[in-house]
Amino acid sequence: MAQFNTLARLQSSKAALEKSRLQVEPLPPLQEGEITLQIERFSITTNNVTYLTFGEAPLHYWSFFPTGDSDHAHMPVWGFADVVESTVSGIECGERFYGFFPIATLLRMRPERINARGFFDAMPHRLPLTSAYNFYTRCSADPAYSQDLENYLALLRPLFVTSWMLADYLQDNQFFGARRLVVSSASSKTAYGAAAWLSEHADVELVALTSAANLEFVDALGCYAQTFSYDQLEEIDSDGDTLYLDFSGDPELRSRIHRHFGNALVHDCLVGFTQTSEMVSAGQRELSGPPPKFFFAPEQIRKRTADWGPAGFNERFAAAEGGFIAKLSDPGNDWMRIVEHNGIESAQALIADLVAGRMDPRAGHIVRLDANGN
Template sequence: MESNVLEVNRTDIGDTRLVTDQLGDLAEGAVRFQIERFSITANTTTYAEFGDMLDYWGFWPSGDDTFGRVPAMGWATVIESNHPGVEAGGRYYGWFPMAQYIDATVATTSTGLRDDGTNRAAHAPVYRTFERTDLDPTHPSNAGVAAEAIDDAENRHALLRGLFLTGYLADGFLDANDWYGADHAVVLSASSKTAIGFAACAARHDGLHLVGVTSPSNVDAVRGLGWYDSVITYDQVTDAVPDPQAQAVVVDMAGNGPVLEALHDALGDRITYSMVVGRTHHDAPPAAPSTGPTPEMFFAPTALVSMKEQGVDTDGFQAAMGPALAAFIDGSSEWLAVERTNGPDAAADTWADVLSGRVAPSVGRITSLHAD
C-alpha cells in the first residue's frame, strides 16, 4: 500500500515536499491507520519551530535529517490490525503525521490506544494516546451533540481541543502561582487559537486585566471575542500596561523577539513572570530581553506535575477540563468558521497559508491528503 506524506524542511519550515511511503505487512502488535483529516493551525507550525528542542520530529521519524514529519491533531480509522486486542473499524482522535496512512505499534488503554513504538517511549503520555470515539467522554457524540452536527463538531475538536487544553493548563499554572502577584496578563498573538483558549479561561478571574496584542487587521475580531479587557496592536506594546503601579505576566504565543524585548524594556521589573507558549511569528528573530525576568518555556505535559507539587487538586482540575472544553467547542460556532480541503496539494497549500498568516483568526483549516 502507498501513502502520500507531507514533510517539512526542519530548518526552513516554509519548504515542504510530498513523498510516498510503501507500507508492507504489519508487524506484530501494530495497526494501520487511515488518517481521515487533520487540522493545521499556528500551533501545528509551532511544532515544527520547536521540533528539535521538544522532539516533535521524533513523533513520526522520517528517516531524513533534512525533512521531518510534523504531528497534527485529527481523526483516523484502524483499517487493518495485527494486534489481538484491536479490531479494524475503530475511529480515533490523536496526533498523526500529515499523511494518508500510518502504521503504529500500540497497546490498549481504557479509552483507546497508546503508541508504544520505540520512537515514542520518551514522549509524554498525552502525546502518545489515540482516543477511541465510543470510549472518549469528550467526543461530541458522548457530550449530547446531535448526529447531524457531529462532523462539524469533530472538525472543531481537531482545531481547538489540543489548543484549548494548552490554554487551560497555562491558565491553571499561572493561577496556581497566584499570577505571580500580577494584576495584568499581556497575551502576544492574541488572535491565535491557543491564545483564545487561554483568554476564555483567564477571563473568569476577577481582578485580572487581560490585554490582547495582535496585528491591526485582527483587532476587531479579537475585541469581538469579548474575553480581552483591552486589545492593542504590536506597535502599541510599550503602552500595554499604562498604570505605573500595575504588574503583569506575559504570555507569549508570538515568539517575536523585537516585540517581546520592547515589552520587557517598557515594563522591566513590573513583569513578574514571562511565559513562552508558541511561535506564530516564525520568521521573527528570537528574543533576548535584557530587562525583567528571563522568559520561560511552558510545556503543557509538565504543568500538571508542577501544579500538583504546589498543592493543586489536579484530579479536580482535570475533571473540570472536560466541561470547560465542551463549552468552548460549542461556543466556537459564534466566532470560528471551518474550511475543509482535500488532496495532497490542498494540504501543502493549507500549510503555506497558515504559516504565512493568510488565515484569519475567524477561520479554522481542516485538510486531508486523501482526494475526497
C-alpha cells in the same frame, strides 16, 4: 483482509518551514502486534507551526514521526483516523481514534496499555517521548465525541488543553504577583481560549496586543479589557505589576515589552510562536528583567493529574472543554468558521500561509484525506 501497502506523506523542510514535499512510497507488511490507521481528518493551526519550530527541543516533536531524512520533518497534527488493519486483540478494524498524527495517508502503530479509553503507541522510537502525545482515544468511549463535532474537536481540543492548562498554571502560581496580563498574538485560538477562561475565572486584567488588521476582531471577542495594535504598545500604562503572555515569539516585540514595562514586568511566559522568521532562544538575546520561561502543558498536566488523580483531571477537563466547544459550535457564534480542504496538497498551501502569517483569524482549517491522499 485488504492490504494497505502504499504510503503518501508530507515532509517539511527544517531549514525553511514554509517549504514541503510530498512523497509516495511502499509501506512494509504489517507485523504481529501492529495496526494500520488511515488518517481521515485533521486540523492545521499555528500550534502545528510551533511543533515544527521547536523541532528536537524541548519536546522532540521531530522524533514522533521520523522521516529518515535529516533535512526534513513531519509536521504533527491532531485529528481522526480509522483502523484498517489489526493484529492486536482489543483493537478492531473500523474503530475510529482521535490523536496525534503525521500529515500522511497511513500510520503504523504498536498498541500497548490498551483499555476502554484507548491505547498508547509503543513503537520503539516513541517510547522515550512525552506520553501525552502517544495516547489515542477511542471515539466510541469519548464522552465529548460526536461525529457532528469532529471538526471542532480536531481544531479546539489540542489548543484548548494548552489554553486551559496555561490558565491553570498561571492561577496555580498566583500570576507570579501580576495583576495585569499583556497577551501578544491575541487573535490566535490558543490565546483566546486562555483569555476566555481567565476572564470568567480570575480577577486579573487582560490586555490584548494584535496586528492593526485584527484590532476590530480581537476587541469584539469580549474577553480583553483593552486592545492595542503592536504599534500602540508604548501607549499601554506601564505602571503596575505585569505578566507578558507571549504567543508570538517575536524577539523585537519581546524587547519592546521589557523596555516599556521595565521593573513592572514580573514574568515573561513564552507559549508558542506565530512569527517564525526571526526566532531566537531565550538565551540568545540580552533582556532586562525576567528571562522568558517556556510553558510546557504536559508538565502542568502531570502536576494536576497527581493533584486531582486521573479521573479528577479528566472530569475537570471534560467539563471545561465541553463548555468551550458548545460555545464556539453554536450557530450564532461568529468567532470561528470551519473551512474544509481536501488532499495533502491543500495542507502544503496552508502550512506556507501559516508560516507567512497569511491567515484569517476567524477561519478554522480542516484537511480531509482519502486512502490516496486526495
